[in-house]
Amino acid sequence: MKVTKAVIPAAGLGTRVLPATKAMPKEMFPIVDKPAIQYIVEEAVRSGITDILIITNRGKGIIEDHFDRTPALEQRLLESGKNDVYEQLVDISKLANIYYIRQKETKGLGHAVNCARSFVGNEPFAVLYGDDVIIGEDPACGQLIRAYEKYGKAVVGIKAVPESEIFKYSSLKVEQLEENIFSCTDMVEKPKTKDAVLSLYSILGRCVLTPDIFDILDNTKPGAGGEIQLTDAMKTLAQTVGMTGVDYTGKRYDMGDKFGILQATVEIALQNPLLREPFAKYLKEIAQTL
Numbered sequence: 001m002k003v004t005k006a007v008i009p010a011a012g013l014g015t016r017v018l019p020a021t022k023a024m025p026k027e028m029f030p031i032v033d034k035p036a037i038q039y040i041v042e043e044a045v046r047s048g049i050t051d052i053l054i055i056t057n058r059g060k061g062i063i064e065d066h067f068d069r070t071p072a073l074e075q076r077l078l079e080s081g082k083n084d085v086y087e088q089l090v091d092i093s094k095l096a097n098i099y100y101i102r103q104k105e106t107k108g109l110g111h112a113v114n115c116a117r118s119f120v121g122n123e124p125f126a127v128l129y130g131d132d133v134i135i136g137e138d139p140a141c142g143q144l145i146r147a148y149e150k151y152g153k154a155v156v157g158i159k160a161v162p163e164s165e166i167f168k169y170s171s172l173k174v175e176q177l178e179e180n181i182f183s184c185t186d187m188v189e190k191p192k193t194k195d196a197v198l199s200l201y202s203i204l205g206r207c208v209l210t211p212d213i214f215d216i217l218d219n220t221k222p223g224a225g226g227e228i229q230l231t232d233a234m235k236t237l238a239q240t241v242g243m244t245g246v247d248y249t250g251k252r253y254d255m256g257d258k259f260g261i262l263q264a265t266v267e268i269a270l271q272n273p274l275l276r277e278p279f280a281k282y283l284k285e286i287a288q289t290l
């Protein structure tokens with residue numbers, strides 16, 4: 001079955017980047033000239049996704065506004081001859097069919113994904129974490145969808161993380177199938193000891209799930225941090241029917257982390273044709289003073 005639906009959980013509290021997230025969702029932080037979540041929606045669309053459910057929360061209404069039309073502003077742009085910006089704005093509202101649901105209590109990523117049950121129905125679906133922007137020619141979500149189509153199992157997007165940092169992420173038991181494709185038969189969220197580490201591969205930012213995840217989530221108890229962890233539910237899938245891991249190409253930026261936000265801004269600005277030259281010059285000047 002073709003994967004055409006995606007879920008973007010964007011209901012987290014963003015405590016690592018307070019006070020910026022006190023009134024502004026981290027998913028709306030700008031990277032050069034677009035909010036983070038627009039890069040994510042664009043990646044989903046480039047991957048063949050047509051219908052997207054964004055899981056929101058109180059105070060996240062500006063996400064809905066961003067993907068809506070803005071008649072007064074559009075009229076003003078047309079009147080002042082700014083047709084290119086006008087087109088850009090209208091295109092945002094046409095990217096995909098976007099739906100919203102509120103996660104009424106912030107009980108973790110697994111709980112957020114479980115809010116998508118009726119939207120998803122009986123189909124496989126992609127999950128794009130709302131604070132993970134991935135930039136690359138071949139969209140990461142599409143790479144996972146291709147692996148789903150080839151191996152017929154739920155897929156996790158994986159990356160190797162430094163040994164000193166694996167305790168902050170998940171750790172996966174994997175066996176290589178192809179250059180960047182693995183089978184995954186076990187996983188642990190935030191391993192507490194060195195013995196609990198299964199490998200340095202961790203789930204980062206993307207997965208393609210099958211609808212059987214919902215019954216598993218219904219029975220998943222709060223885990224690390226007292227939250228219902230998506231990893232704990234995926235662990236059941238991995239241990240029973242098995243999952244596929246794709247070490248996707250593309251650079252990931254964690255928009256829930258101060259350093260990640262800075263990296264995204266600098267690197268994406270350097271890819272912008274208009275900014276590249278002046279910004280590189282500026283960075284070189286700054287670098288001389290360090």
Ligand code: UTP
Nearest residue numbers: 009010011012013014015016107108112130131
């Ligand atoms: P994170 O754990 O990175 O987000 O979740 P957080 O809880 O906002 O982070 P900190 O630790 O407080 O800074 C990954 C993704 O899952 C969403 C977040 O919005 C983020 O996009 N999420 C997390 C939810 O939608 N609901 C939740 O209950 C938790």
